Amino acid sequence: xxxxxxxxxxxxxxxxxxxxxxxxxxxxxxxxxxxxxxxxxxxxxxxxxxxxxxxxxxxxxxxxxxxxxxxxxxxxxxxxxxxxxxxxxxxxxxxxxxxxxxxxxxxxxxxxxxxxxxxxxxxxxxxxxxxxxxxxxxxxxxxxxxxxxxxxxxxxxxxxxxxxxxxxxxxxxxxxxxxxxxxxxxxxxxxxxxxxxxxxxxxxxxxxxxxxxxxxxxxxxxxxxxxxxxxxxxxxxxxxxxxxxxxxxxxxxxxxxxxxxxxxxxxxxxxxxxxxxxxxxxxxxxxxxxxxxxxxxxxxxxxxxxxxxxxxxxxxxxxxxxxxxxxxxxxxxxxxxxxxxxxxxxxxxxxxxxxxxxxxxxxxxxxxxxxxxxxxxxxxxxxxxxxxxxxxxxxxxxxxxxxxxxxxxxxxxxxxxxxxxxxxxxx
Amino acid sequence: xxxxxxxxxxxxxxxxxxxxxxxxxxxxxxxxxxxxxxxxxxxxxxxxxxxxxxxxxxxxxxxxxxxxxxxxxxxxxxxxxxxxxxxxxxxxxxxxxxxxxxxxxxxxxxxxxxxxxxxxxxxxxxxxxxxxxxxxxxxxxxxxxxxxxxxxxxxxxxxxxxxxxxxxxxxxxxxxxxxxxxxxxxxxxxxxxxxxxxxxxxxxxxxxxxxxxxxxxxxxxxxxxxxxxxxxxxxxxxxxxxxxxxxxxxxxxxxxxxxxxxxxxxxxxxxxxxxxxxxxxxxxxxxxxxxxxxxxxxxxxxxxxxxxxxxxxxxxxxxxxxxxxxxxxxxxxxxxxxxxxxxxxxxxxxxxxxxxxxxxxxxxxxxxxxxxxxxxxxxxxxxxxxxxxxxxxxxxxxxxxxxxxxxxxxxxxxxxxxxxxxxxxxx
Numbered sequence: 001x002x003x004x005x006x007x008x009x010x011x012x013x014x015x016x017x018x019x020x021x022x023x024x025x026x027x028x029x030x031x032x033x034x035x036x037x038x039x040x041x042x043x044x045x046x047x048x049x050x051x052x053x054x055x056x057x058x059x060x061x062x063x064x065x066x067x068x069x070x071x072x073x074x075x076x077x078x079x080x081x082x083x084x085x086x087x088x089x090x091x092x093x094x095x096x097x098x099x100x101x102x103x104x105x106x107x108x109x110x111x112x113x114x115x116x117x118x119x120x121x122x123x124x125x126x127x128x129x130x131x132x133x134x135x136x137x138x139x140x141x142x143x144x145x146x147x148x149x150x151x152x153x154x155x156x157x158x159x160x161x162x163x164x165x166x167x168x169x170x171x172x173x174x175x176x177x178x179x180x181x182x183x184x185x186x187x188x189x190x191x192x193x194x195x196x197x198x199x200x201x202x203x204x205x206x207x208x209x210x211x212x213x214x215x216x217x218x219x220x221x222x223x224x225x226x227x228x229x230x231x232x233x234x235x236x237x238x239x240x241x242x243x244x245x246x247x248x249x250x251x252x253x254x255x256x257x258x259x260x261x262x263x264x265x266x267x268x269x270x271x272x273x274x275x276x277x278x279x280x281x282x283x284x285x286x287x288x289x290x291x292x293x294x295x296x297x298x299x300x301x302x303x304x305x306x307x308x309x310x311x312x313x314x315x316x317x318x319x320x321x322x323x324x325x326x327x328x329x330x331x332x333x334x335x336x337x338x339x340x341x342x343x344x345x346x347x348x349x350x351x352x353x354x355x356x357x358x359x360x361x362x363x364x365x366x367x368x369x370x371x372x373x374x375x376x377x378x379x380x381x382x383x384x385x386x387x388x389x390x391x392x393x394x395x396x397x398x399x400x401x402x403x404x405x406x407x408x409x410x411x412x413x414x415x416x417x418x419x420x421x422x423x424x425x426x427x
Numbered sequence: 428x429x430x431x432x433x434x435x436x437x438x439x440x441x442x443x444x445x446x447x448x449x450x451x452x453x454x455x456x457x458x459x460x461x462x463x464x465x466x467x468x469x470x471x472x473x474x475x476x477x478x479x480x481x482x483x484x485x486x487x488x489x490x491x492x493x494x495x496x497x498x499x500x501x502x503x504x505x506x507x508x509x510x511x512x513x514x515x516x517x518x519x520x521x522x523x524x525x526x527x528x529x530x531x532x533x534x535x536x537x538x539x540x541x542x543x544x545x546x547x548x549x550x551x552x553x554x555x556x557x558x559x560x561x562x563x564x565x566x567x568x569x570x571x572x573x574x575x576x577x578x579x580x581x582x583x584x585x586x587x588x589x590x591x592x593x594x595x596x597x598x599x600x601x602x603x604x605x606x607x608x609x610x611x612x613x614x615x616x617x618x619x620x621x622x623x624x625x626x627x628x629x630x631x632x633x634x635x636x637x638x639x640x641x642x643x644x645x646x647x648x649x650x651x652x653x654x655x656x657x658x659x660x661x662x663x664x665x666x667x668x669x670x671x672x673x674x675x676x677x678x679x680x681x682x683x684x685x686x687x688x689x690x691x692x693x694x695x696x697x698x699x700x701x702x703x704x705x706x707x708x709x710x711x712x713x714x715x716x717x718x719x720x721x722x723x724x725x726x727x728x729x730x731x732x733x734x735x736x737x738x739x740x741x742x743x744x745x746x747x748x749x750x751x752x753x754x755x756x757x758x759x760x761x762x763x764x765x766x767x768x769x770x771x772x773x774x775x776x777x778x779x780x781x782x783x784x785x786x787x788x789x790x791x792x793x794x795x796x797x798x799x800x801x802x803x804x805x806x807x808x809x810x811x812x813x814x815x816x817x818x819x820x821x822x823x824x825x826x827x828x829x830x831x832x833x834x835x836x837x838x839x840x841x842x843x844x845x846x847x848x849x850x851x852x853x854x
Contacts, residue, residue: 070806276749315700382497383497
């Protein structure tokens with residue numbers, strides 16, 4: 001199957017847009033500019049009033065938590081976690097998670113996201129949902145363990161290893177990481193063991209880091225250091241590690257992230273919504289930390305819409321720094337595309353150029369809030385809502401085709417997730 | 428003309444939603460619950476998967492600035508104002524402003540806003556655009572003056588008075604305020620004169636207050652007090668005054684706002700985007716300041732989409748206060764509906780109850796990000812984007828009818844505004 005996006009605005013890495021044509025054949029972008037001579041596309045997409053951008057990469061989320069959207073808002077963080085979310089999670093079956101994950105992919109595709117890093121609970125359902133949706137997914141099971149629960153931690157690590165070896169390499173769109181949950185749910189021994197397993201299996205890792213003040217205090221009391229120092233000591237921080245949140249960082253922490261080449265996945269909306277605060281993005285940028293962007297789960301966002309997080313990121317850091325020039329639209333776009341792709345180990349997505357995988361998002365510019373179209377990057381970050389996404393291609397296949405999902409039965413997903421919500425007493 | 432919204436979720440002031448039916452006859456809501464016996468609606472709107480909410484009220488904007496959307500982003504504030512926006516404003520003709528204003532109303536209607544407080548440049552075009560769009564509008568000409576430019580200030584005030592007397596009372600949807608621009612563009616004598624004129628004409632006032640650090644310093648140097656203290660001394664602050672921005676407030680300033688009953692119009696997105704910071708909303712709430720919400724102009728937002736500002740407001744104050752329970756979804760909805768209506772002197776809009784004017788917004792809930800629909804207020808604030816607005820009624824008339832504007836020729840507006848942008852070198 002070949003597709004020609006004809007005379008369409010193509011977003012450049014610097015945030016500009018030029019009218020061009022993009023030719024896709026099979027899984028890849030073949031040309032940008034003019035279609036190769038003699039090539040005949042099976043399908044031609046008219047680019048009038050349309051912009052083509054790289055598919056967005058959500059570098060930190062928990063897709064199954066889409067079930068918990070809007071079920072625990074405007075309450076203190078500890079009530080949110082311990083009295084609402086955790087008791088609900090305990091009642092989730094693999095089947096519940098499967099449908100909730102498909103609802104999450106429905107939302108992500110509808111708002112232009114083509115790849116995500118999903119920390120899940122049940123491997124089989126996470127894999128099945130991603131496979132059926134045909135999205136690009138990096139999957140990891142959230143792992144916790146330590147001296148308090150040695151048997152449980154060991155069992156989870158063994159299971160994760162077995163599950164990964166069962167699924168790894170079966171589907172080119174799906175890859176895996178090891179996902180020790182956080183410095184306060186894994187002890188030093190467990191983290192070291194996980195890091196060693198990751199090295200031996202050649203797997204990257206992802207972990208929540210310095211998300212809340214409470215975490216900082218807990219780690220300080222137990223280990224007399226910061227969470228970043230602690231994780232570094234445990235061998236978790238490498239240039240393939242994705243460290244999510246990174247809100248409370250010391251200058252020394254930032255040094256470590258730079259030295260280890262860690263990817264920091266910033267979650268501006270979730271960090272605000274849970275009252276955790278603001279990651280030091282301006283400082284991290286200056287020091288050269290590798291940055292990417294995530295939504296976190298829908299229980300703490302409450303959307304998986306990367307456009308919301310991109311806009312929030314820029315606004316927030318201008319406001320906090322007192323500098324209207326801080327964290328610009330092109331920075332946010334970079335974090336949400338190529339930055340995320342590299343963080344997730346996806347070497348050939350995140351940019352529109354020949355040879356890259358065809359993970360693409362088509363934006364319908366016929367919206368009053370995108371007029372006048374004075375500056376493409378600004379329009380996408382400061383005016384667009386994510387609802388302008390018309391079509392989405394992953395690996396050369398349309399998964400959203402002029403607003404219609406091609407791999408997910410949306411009505412069924414609504415029905416099944418609402419059934420679960422009723423059982424859980426949420427609806 | 429009568430309209431029955433049948434079996435539709437109706438948003439309550441507390442942020443819940445109940446299935447009900449709303450009957451509108453002429454300009455007003457006649458009943459909520461069951462249609463009055465014997466009533467026969469000219470039109471029935473099926474409420475399946477729909478929510479009815481009060482039309483949103485944008486309590487501070489400059490609609491003509493929609494022309495400058497995305498034309499000056501990610502640059503320092505002083506460059507933004509003095510090197511980009513002000514030179515562009517100087518080149519705007521009344522006709523340019525007319526089309527830009529219609530573009531702004533196109534966007535506001537498309538995102539559920541039914542009323543706004545617009546500080547404009549040219550009276551005739553501001554009135555004409557609002558009249559033709561058939562929106563509810565409170566209009567004021569931005570006024571500056573003082574000892575530096577006595578003749579100019581006097582002329583502007585005289586003109587404003589004449590213009591208001593020419594248009595006032597002609598159209599029940601349009602009312603006026605006097606709009607002295609800011610404490611740094613109007614001196615004490617000019618503000619006193621303006622306040623006296625407002626009192627003699629029985630007109631409310633609106634003014635920018637404590638928006639930037641620079642303003643605080645300027646006023647401190649010149650008058651040895653805060654902008655709020657200065658305005659109070661000049662007689663500008665009454666219970667009908669709308670004070671826009673209110674970012675840098677002392678405790679004493681907040682006392683004055685409470686004592687005078689001033690309406691504070693918070694502009695969270697614009698205040699972040701220009702690097703000005705965050706208004707002390709949590710403290711203002713606790714002390715009982717009357718709060719409403721505005722987008723400011725599209726040159727500093729870059730949208731006139733109240734959903735963006737409502738979401739940003741809540742997220743921001745949770746993040747800044749470290750309290751996930753701070754500024755909840757119901758608070759934002761109140762500020763953006765009844766809070767705004769009262770601030771703008773609109774006594775019979777902002778709520779869905781019998782006898783109120785029928786200013787209503789219909790939300791299409793068939794979006795993946797609104798599923799599951801666990802909590803209506805949360806869904807509207809933390810997940811919705813504004814693009815879910817399907818229909819909008821002002822004063823009993825549909826101005827947006829299933830996505831189609833009934834009073835504005837959108838294509839013509841795009842064409843004319845783009846023509847101007849090309850002339851100004853923006854496109």
